[in-house]
């Protein structure tokens with residue numbers, strides 16, 4: 001199971017590809033690919049995002065479903081989704097609260 | 103301090119304008135990321151986990167109050183109210199938006215600062231002893247030479263596309279506080295038998311995945327030959343350094359694979375050839391002295407009253423007394439001292455300072471320290487020249503902003519890289535580990551009982567946190583999706599540089615602080631006496647008692 005992530009070009013903000021093809025600021029809105037077709041589709045939208053200079057550094061992230069939520073397997077991606085663990089007052093965890101929790 | 107001349111101003115202004123144009127074209131979609139990335143990196147702009155990161159050079163770690171206030175202003179206006187001082191005497195901002203970076207660079211240029219050559223395969227910010235110009239054990243201030251190297255290496259056409267990044271450090275003192283033997287080139291300013299100034303030259307030190315201690319290839323290089331000899335080293339490296347494999351591209355690998363003797367021969371041959379050719383860059387004495395003038399020590403008036411006042415003040419204030427013991431260092435002028443402002447409050451993030459703290463320190467430097475601040479590679483700030491009579495006032499002001507922790511050189515004075523909390527390359531967190539260890543050992547009495555002990559933590563093998571040369575080093579790795587920490591023991595980055603040895607299997611995030619405590623307790627139980635510090639004890643005892651303490655019982659139980 002995978003989600004597609006990137007950083008927004010203008011400000012570097014970590015973003016995730018949402019089901020409506022927009023780039024969401026929180027992982028809670030990430031679209032989850034459960035098969036190769038979905039992955040291919042998302043990859044194509046990611047490439048469009050790069051071509052349109054909306055995002056950079058587009059990558060798939062492996063996730064598992066926990067309580068219906070897509071949670072990245074790697075700590076790295078969980079920290080990216082929430083913000084620094086050592087500064088809970090910064091990053092998405094501060095701006096978006098539970099939506100950023102991974 | 104060094105002041106930009108017209109050339110410097112024009113050069114930096116041109117670069118800022120160029121970057122503004124590049125960033126605008128990128129945002130307008132006229133440049134692709136592949137085209138833009140090398141351009142932004144040349145200006146210190148990285149992309150990290152959460153955002154862009156801007157690395158600003160602080161040449162040889164020297165700042166004026168005005169410059170520090172500008173950093174505070176940038177932190178407040180364009181970032182999230184703080185900056186991170188690094189082991190390379192630079193500062194990093196973790197949250198700037200790309201669209202704001204051109205104006206940040208413009209603001210920086212107005213105080214003679216920039217972010218050029220803080221990334222990429224070029225000669226990076228030249229670092230120096232943070233007590234330069236103040237230390238009692240100094241032969242000469244290393245900063246004029248660092249400045250000469252900075253000017254020479256800035257957009258040097260021949261050395262802007264090296265096989266890999268290149269780092270130079272200079273010390274002017276016998277006791278090496280600049281870690282010169284862990285650098286690509288390390289220079290030790292010294293005098294020859296006739297009292298002439300020159301350098302011992304070290305080459306091929308480095309950390310990263312293949313840590314190496316630099317080799318001394320010249321016992322004495324006359325001052326005037328600094329640039330010619332450095333050019334010779336760079337040429338040999340540029341020609342023979344590997345470009346096929348970035349993990350083998352640093353000069354340390356070339357030195358290792360070529361052999362010190364043969365490499366020295368090649369450098370000396372190139373040096374001799376340069377001298378014969380018209381390309382020699384012999385430094386005229388007048389030019390060196392002119393640069394030196396920029397770094398002339400401030401006029402230090404006699405302030406002998408401080409000797410008596412400090413005695414009374416320390417009696418009345420135990421906190422001040424502890425701070426004097428740890429954070430105040432002998433100065434070449436007996437009425438003065440150098441002060442370490444610890445950015446390592448107990449349980450805090452090593453190296454971070456808020457905008458308010460930066461402003462307050464800038465004020466302090468202006469009032470009490472001749473307008474000078476230094477950044478140490480140990481991620482602290484330094485006031486190099488403070489009259490003893492003013493120490494109490496400085497201390498009280500630091501208490502007011504929470505930066506009076508009396509722990510310089512102690513177990514809680516930890517170097518830590520940004521690690522997985524910020525860094526895109528990280529395998530594990532490092533700051534959180536530093537905070538936990540700091541909290542565990544935070545009691546002042548216990549710290550002082552343990553004595554001098556350097557813990558250094560990196561979140562991956564790139565070793566930005568200097569773990570290889572920590573008395574206790576901690577390296578974060580990723581194992582099956584979780585963080586694991588390896589301990590190395592016996593590293594050191596001074597004049598007796600050594601690379602720490604891995605002690606055994608790693609520890610989880612939950613276990614690592616206990617493991618460090620076990621190591622420290624083992625030292626305390628085995629040291630000859632209180633004067634034998636951790637490193638000396640380790641060098642005498644070897645790893646065996648530490649391994650036994652960490653793994654012995656577990657091994658027997660299994």
Ligand code: HEM
Nearest residue numbers: 188189190266308309310311352519520525527564565566
């Ligand atoms: C946050 C973004 C950073 C990135 C992407 C980064 C990247 C790297 C890489 C790839 C290396 C290994 C170079 C090699 O072995 O050839 C390295 C080494 C190093 N970095 Fe960083 N680093 C970062 C932050 C820092 C910070 C915050 C500091 C200072 C605290 C720092 C100081 C150093 C030092 C001292 C070394 C080892 C010395 C050497 O070059 O051998 N870096 N870095």
Ligand code: SF4
Nearest residue numbers: 519525528561562566
């Ligand atoms: S050591 Fe690794 S984790 Fe730490 S800052 Fe350097 S690259 Fe990042």
